[in-house]
Amino acid sequence: MVGPFGLTHCPSEQEFVAALRNGIVLCKAINKIQPGVVPKVVANAPCDSQPSTAFQYFENIRNFLVAVQALKLPSFEASDLEKDNLDAGSVGKIVDCVNSLKSYQERKKCSGTYGPVKYMKSPLAPRSAIHVQSENVTLGSSTPQKCLDLTEIDAEGQSSQNVGPNMEDCAFAEAIGKLQRIILDCMISCKENLNQDVLKKDPVTLVGTILSNQLEKEQFKPLLQLISPEGAATKNEPNQHIECSNSQNENRLRLLEAQESELLELKTMFQEVKVDFRSLQTQFQDDITELGHNIQGISKAALGYNQAVKENRNLYNMLQEVRGNIRVFCRIRPLMNSKSISSIEHVGNDGSIMVCDPYKPQTTRKIFQFNQIFGPTTTQDEIYRETQSLIRSVMDGYNVCILAYGQTGSGKTHTMCGPSGGLSSNDLGINYMALNDLFTISTSREDVKYDIRVQMVEIYNEQVRDLLSEDTSSTKLDIRSSSNGLFNLPDAKMCPVQSPSDVMTLMLLGEKHRASGPTAMNNRSSRSHSILTVHVNGKDISGNVSCSCLHLVDLAGSERVDRSEATGDRLKEAQHINKSLSCLGDVITALAQKNSHIPYRNSKLTQLLQSSLGGNAKTLMLAHISPEGESYVETLSTLKFAQRASTVELGTAHANKESNDIRELKEQVETLKKALATKEFERSSLKLKENTVTSERTKQLPQRTPPRPRRLSLETTSSEKGSIPGKPPKSPVSAMTFNRDHGTARDKECRIDGFNRTKIHGSVIQ
């Protein structure tokens, strides 16, 4: 059907398969049977065109197999044609396919129909590839079983050619066919591997090498005889000389030239690909370098930005410290309900937070700015680390107050007492960590001796209760106003602590006594405000003393009673909680607006927090928010409250430290004050006596001239003695009033104030 393609009448299986390997013959054949079924056949390239690649040849096979399958003829795998897969099964399949194609063609010719196909079975018995190779060692020594009989197939083609091919022509044609196949095989394998070494060779040398390599193989010896009759004649049959005609030589030459030019083109192509590849590689490297530069620039900018943000925050904190503002941190609890949508839109690393009602997305977003924001993944340790410096300043004599504020269930107790609400020693909150830290500092400072004492109270339904007393029901405490105008709890139990374990025991006791109960918003809701106060008194080796206190306040959570579903006792508690928080809000607002009157007296909570909110303490508010969209209103209210608190200026905090000299002077002042008080007492009783005597005398002698009051003479004498020149003499009454006011004053400022005034009057005493 396709004319001769270089096979002998009885080719071996390898020869047969090799002739079909490029798929050209198969495609041509099937196109004859079914015209156009393989529209594009990649043929052997002419000398002047691009050489076909192994891949393109593979395309031929693939297209052929698709067409065969479409005709429902027995098929084979493309890999069956590969040299390494020449086992009997593969060859058998290929032969079966070709035979069935042939019978299909014959049937079509006879009947013109495409009836069911009966194809011929392969004449090959299944044998292993090793057998096949070993049996076909020499050309022409094949047996009928080992070789394919293509006589019938070739008959048609040969009939059109000259009849009676002589042995010589036949052998030569065979040799040419073999030569073609060898070169084709080599080319295919060269293209498959694209081995640079092969392609680098001079094409003529390359073809020469290929040929000599192949021809040296045992099976091609007869071919060698054909090509080089002299050599062969001397070796084997000296009398049999095969003459090659000029035209045949020319053919061979042309073939070699074609191969040569193909190889050259291949080489050029390879060089071009290499150049392209190199330029691509260079471009890629340039791109990578540029990308690296860009990334470096971006990371530098990011670093700079972070640095600037950090500096900004530090400056802001410093400014707040100088102004003595209440510092505000905000902590966001993790979402408890996975079905809820978060109302937190963004948390910036500069302490900003943006919130939005997720159920009303059209409402405007609100942005708040605090000293620090802690996201839902922040750990207790991280929170403590940020508050540590503040807490540590207690040891340097500063009063410190940390307030946990927020709606019910937002995590205040979690932060202050730990996840278990302080009932377990395994998970700890700021309270415990702070005290632990204070002990660490006290042991590390060997030159200072510290005395640490703890008080723990709660404000439940507007009553102050001692949490460290065994019987809490009977320990209602009264808030007393001290001489310095501040409120305190002199009757609250003050427990000295020596170690963290003492603290733990006290805290567990306190938390056990604290009022808590379940609500719809929190299973274990704190129903009271708890205040843990740590009093620290330090004395160093030179006698300098410091005294300070740390208030750790866990406020009860504000709640909407419709949401907390509080009734009965819970409702009463909620009302008290909300009222006292509202009083706290009023105080904060008044402080923020710098009003002259601050309504501390409106609730027990504000009374007790007066020194922290309006004194010289360092105060930190830890605002807690729940991220659930359902709590958006409460979240907004907490954030607004915290924002207002952050504007409250307390003034620069002072350390309550006294050097030894000051203390001695103060003691001196105290002694002088006492002496003065005694003198005043004596004077007033003397005056009283004198008055009594005078009035009695007046009664007895009404006509007599009234005597000169002795008091005046006394005062004049003393004034003359001790008064400062140019200053008017002081009235003894005013001096007495002063001493009564200041004699009992305990706070530092008043004592210093008292000391100054006593100095003025010191001369009077002297």
Ligand SMILES: Nc1ncnc2c1ncn2[C@@H]1O[C@H](COP(=O)(O)OP(=O)(O)OP(=O)(O)O)[C@@H](O)[C@H]1O
């Ligand atoms: N940061 C957090 N990580 C994990 N769980 C938390 C966190 N904050 C709070 N919770 C959990 O949320 C629940 C409520 O917390 P918590 O009791 O501390 O709230 P609260 O603000 O003190 O409430 P209330 O004011 O009603 O006392 C608890 O189960 C607690 O474990």
